[in-house]
Every structure is written in C-alpha cells, then in structure tokens.
Amino acid sequence: MTQPAHSVAETTAQRPPGTAAAGPVRFTTSRAFRVGLWLHRWTGLIAAPFFLILCITGTILIFHEEIDEGLGYAAHAEAPAPGTPERPLSEIVAAAKAVAPGRQPLALVFDADHPERVTVSLVEPGARTFDGAKPVVIDRYRGTTIAAPDPRSTPTGIILTLHANWFLGLPGELAGGVVALLVVICLVSGVVIYGPFIRGLAFGLIRRGRGERLRQRDLHNFLGTVTLGWALLVSATGVTLALGDIALKVWQATELQRLAAAHGGQGHDLAAGPGASLDAVRAAAEAAKPGWRTSLMLYPGSAFSTGRHFTVLLLGPEGLQKRLFEIALVDAADARVAEIATLPWYLVVTQLSHPLHFGDYGGLPLKLLWTACAWFTLFITGNGAWLWYARRPRRRTSAEAGRGAGQAA
Template sequence: MSTSPATSAVRSKGRFFRANLWLHRWASLVATPFFLVLCITGAILIFHEEIDEALGYVPAVERAGNAAPKPLADIVAAAQKQLPELRPISVFVDIEHPERTVVGMAPLTATKLEEGKPYFYNSYSGEPLGTTDFEKTPTGFILELHANWFAGFFGQLFGGLIALLVLISLISGVVVYAPYVRKLLFGMIRRGRGTRLVQLDLHNFIGAVVLGWALVVTITGVALALGGVALAIWQSTELKEMATKTPVAADATPLVLTALPVTIDQAVTAAQAALPDKRPYFLIWPGTDFSSPRHYMILMSGTQPYDERLFDVALVDAVSGQLADARPLPLYLKAILISEPLHFGDYGGLPLKLLWVASSLLTLFITGNGAWLWWARRRRAVARTATAVTR
C-alpha cells in the first residue's frame, strides 16, 4: 500500500525534529562542562582592562592637556638607554590611552614578536613607567584558560570545536523550540506542574532572549580559534610577497637592528604619506616573524570608530626609508580582527560590556539547567524502568 505525500511529509518532519532534538541534546551535553568555564572566564575578561588597571598592572598616567607627545624615536632611545642588553622589537601606540606608549623589548637574538616584553613610557616626557608580564597576571591566567586551555595552538582549536558544538546546539535548539511557540504564549512559565516543567520553560525562554548574543559570541569564538591558522597563511603569502618589493642589494651589509639607518618616525612618515587617512597603531622592527630582515612593518588603523580595528599594512625599507608596499589586510583577517571586540563586548563602552556580562550569566544558567533537565529526565526514565522490572 502506497504512502500518501502528506503522510511522508509528516514523517519527514518528525525525523527532522528528532534529529535536531538529538543534536541539541548531545552537542549541549558534550560542550556543557567546557562552555561553563568559557562563560565564567569570558564574563571576567570583558573587564580585563579595568581589572588590570585597578590591580596596578597597567600604569596610570595623567594626560598632559594639549601637550604634544614626544617623537617615537625619542621614546625608543629612552628604552634602549634603560635596557642596553635588549633591542626594540615593537611599539604600540595606544589610541584609547595616548598618554602612554608601549615599547616591546626583546633579547638581541630574538626573531619572534612574542619574545618581546612590554615596557611602558610616558608619551609626553619619555619617562619609564615599568613593565608587566601579562601572562602572569590574574587576567592573563584567565585569558590563557579561555583562549587555549593552556595547550597553545591545539588548545585554541579545541576551544573552536567547543564553540562550534554550542553553535550547533543553538541552531538545533531553535528548531526544537519552534513547535512550542505555536502552543504557548512566549515567556510563559507553567507553575504548579512540577519543577522540571518550570525549568524547561525557563530554559526555552532565556535561551530565546540570549539567542542573538550567543550566536555572535560562538561565531566569533570559532573565528578567533582559527586566527592562528589565518595569520600563518597571511605571513607565508601576502607578507612574503610584500617583502620582495624592495630587493636587497648583493653587496648590502647586514643591518644592525639596534641602530637602524631609518628611525621609526621616518618609517611612520613614509607610511602616512601612502595612507594619509590612517594613523600608526602597531609598529614592528625588521628581523621578526611579522616583518622581514629589511623592513619595518606598520599597522595603520582608521580614525573613525567603525574602522579603527581594520588595519592597512605598510612595509618601509629600514635602509632607504622608502615605502615598499602598502595594502589592506585580506578579508579573512579583517573578519578575525572584528571578531575579537565583538566576542568580548569591546565596541560600545560600559553599557555594552554590562549587557555582555548579563548575557554571559544568563547563558551560564541555561547551560547548567539544560544539563539538569537531561539528568532529571534520565533519572525518571531509570526509575520507571526499575518499577516495571519489579512488578
């Protein structure tokens, strides 16, 4: 006997629902213990700057009114004088805190940017303000746990897998919750019919409220987990290509990285001539994994709130002072750069941060009560089975 199209559609719809129910349940259960950790650490990291400043890990400097900051070369020279056994490897120009400049100082043989240690200087006087090993601060410890589970690159990928499982749980949860929306008033909590039903209604209601936030955080979490891979691709392709624009002469003598012919200010001038609507944000010396043996690399940021996180890259010859190449970052890196402030609610000041914390705590609740709902259902099923066997 043939099955009618209507019956097939109902069965197909039922299979689709059951498949999503299975996905929602098991993706959530697998991710729950790890996602609880991510919710707690993420809520703390939203205020990592404020925490670091309150604990004294970031020096406080009063702004000098309309005073002009010292040339970057002068601040770098002060760092070299203070730390002659090290060499400058980077300079960070803090857009939100122009009163302080951060110089990365590294061992003379260093070739990796991560080998640099940040030293703070007063942007107006050049006075040293101390240094901080951010990996050893409370927020540094929490960030290491949140970002890579203390397991480096593979921990970062694991975190991305957890974010992907949560994303699957969210999408399948929408499919599972949709039929209930037609039967119940949105936000209705059915009381007087048992704790489990109340918890289920709370799970569905709060899940719907934070759905948009959770989608943003999980999608950006996946993107950030792939950041190391994306960066490696860019280094081996576009950055390598840019560095070939100024060939080194056959008789060129090796650069003395502690006394380059072209100062950092001259390099910035060349970059700004090519990118007049941009400002210097992060500057990297030659001889690192983010530059070349001959070039400064300068990240130039936009001047407006909507593009201050989107960088153009300029490579400037450290011998001639001429621009080798300037181009925007590729779209895949721009997506990752945008993901970080979205992930931590760092786009709209205090109101957005408070919203992010509230959403994190609500998500923490529904993650925990979702696990409880599964356990309560399983316990009831086991109890029913045991009762049937004893009869």
C-alpha cells in the first residue's frame, strides 16, 4: 500500500552533471509530487498494521455463513409440510418469553433467507435499545424454539466485532473509519504519484535482474493498479459504515422526532390490551406497500419508534429495493398506518454500503473475487511497508560514506 516513489529521483541523482532533466523528472521536484509522496508514504505506514487486520478479518467475514454452517452455529428448522399455516405472532412471542421469563419483547426480526424462523429480541423491562438484548429464534410454523447461539458470541460474531469496532463500541467504529479514510488518501495520492511514471512502461511489466527492490516495486504498482477500484470501493464504504451509528442517531434526532410530533400522543399499553394484534400490524404495513415484506417490527416505546406506534421496516421486492427499506408507522391500538416514511439519503448510503463492502450480494463467484482482491491488497500493504523499510540501510550507508569522505578530505 505504501511505497517510496524514488526510482525517478534516484535516476536524476545518477545523471551526469549538465544533463538536461526530462519532463517526468520535473514533476518529481514539484510541490504536488512532494505533498503526494508524503501523504502516500505516511498515510500508508500509519494505516498498514490496522488495515492488515481489517483485510484478514474481512476475508473471514465474506464466508461467515459457510463458516457458521461448518462449525455448527447455524440455526436449523425442519421444512414445514406444504400448506402448513404460520403460527400467530403473539404465540411466537409467548414462546420466546417462556425462554427468558421477566423479559419483554423489543423487536421481531424476519429472516428473508430463512423464512421459516423469526427472531424475538427480549430486553429487561423499561429498556429501549438492543444493549443486553437476548435473541430467541422461533419456528414460525411450529411455534417451538430453534437452538441457536447468540450471534455475537460465535467465532464469526467475535471477528465481526473486531472488524467493526475493535471491541470499543462507537469510538472503535470511528477509529476504523479513520483507518479507512487514511487508506483512501493513500490510494488517491498513489495514483497522483505513479501515474506519470508508468506511461513509458508496458502494463504489468515486472523488471527482473535489476534488484529485488525494483522487482517488488513493479509488483506493488501492478497489483495496486489492478485492485485500485476494489480497494477504493471497500475503503470508501468502510468510512460510511463507520458513520452508520451516527447516521442512525441523526435520524432519531430529526426524522423520528418529526414522526413522533406528527403522530404521537398518549402511548398504548400493550399489556393492558386489547389493541391490535401483531399479525394485524404486520398485515397493515404490508398492505400499505404492496409487494414489500416485513423485515423488522419494533415495539412502541423503543428508541426507534413512537410511544404509540410500531415501527415496521419493509424490504422491497426486487433490485436495489431488496437492500433498502421503507418505514411504516402503525398504530398499536387499531393497526392504522399513520405514515410510510422513506429513508434519508445518508441512511440510503449506509444501507447500500454494507453489501458492497462485504461482497455478499452476488453469490460464491463474487465472494471469491472479493477474497482475491483482499489478499492482493494484503500483499501490497506488506510489500509497501517493506519497500519503505528496505531504503533505510541504504540511506544510512550513504550518510556514513559521505561522512567518511569528508573526514578523509
């Protein structure tokens, strides 16, 4: 990732006195080149150790489903007989509460890839966020519990926490975003530095027999060019994902407050009844957006809903709509849809960044491509740091030789 661009400068130093400098050499003496070189070198060196960890953990996470399946952490449910009706959602919630008595449901999660199961998030009474929530997976057709570990405690879950926030929560997410931003700067400055110098060389040329450093530098430039687009995409989406929690808090403080002010009022006590059934709430939300399906139902009084409404997240039927969602605000008393809200642009960017970052929307071929690019980038990062370090003995030797010559004179 970081490589000292000095081949042209060294050529200039070796040119006999009085020889005119060519155009590309004049570029290396410009302020733009010096700034670009400084940015490329030091952003790369600072980000290198963290980026190595992110590449390794990111490669593992590309195959998290296959790894969970192989290690036995995936939840399984028998396929229902044809025509088997779904159990009422109230029955599913009751089955989940029986697993963790004293807790209250905060949300129901519907898995599009596994429609036979629903995850009920249970929290302590009065809790409004998912901190400390206990997920319970229930068979939608049998109403029975499906054995499944907490996804945060599995090997891939722990690796995801390391990759996403370094086990530090929001500060760790922001630190990861800073690393991703440094990588973006390193990549862009690398293009500025090396672009003019590869015009006279065949693309992909690896010069041999002229020293290991030159060969490694050519490999660095070639692989860096091949993976540039991928590295920019993954790094830029890493920045946006690192800001995801902040974007959600902005939405809570603005759009959610607007919805609460427009449709709020006295909350409905779900425990007191009768109110609308959970199935009625879900059906009303889906009827308001034909073809869209429920992905998440958040109870009234959560940090992401009003005091009297369920917040229902609806996923679209095709294309990008499958990666985005719209928000239905459904009254808990009578299942009336108060409003269908679209996502603000910053949450749209966050939602679209996730599949692009992990490459999990194109099946196995795309996963293999993402993996290959990640490992090429690992090599570029490592050999860039080596190229910088390999110059140091030469500089010390040159300085010592200069001092020796001065003393002899």
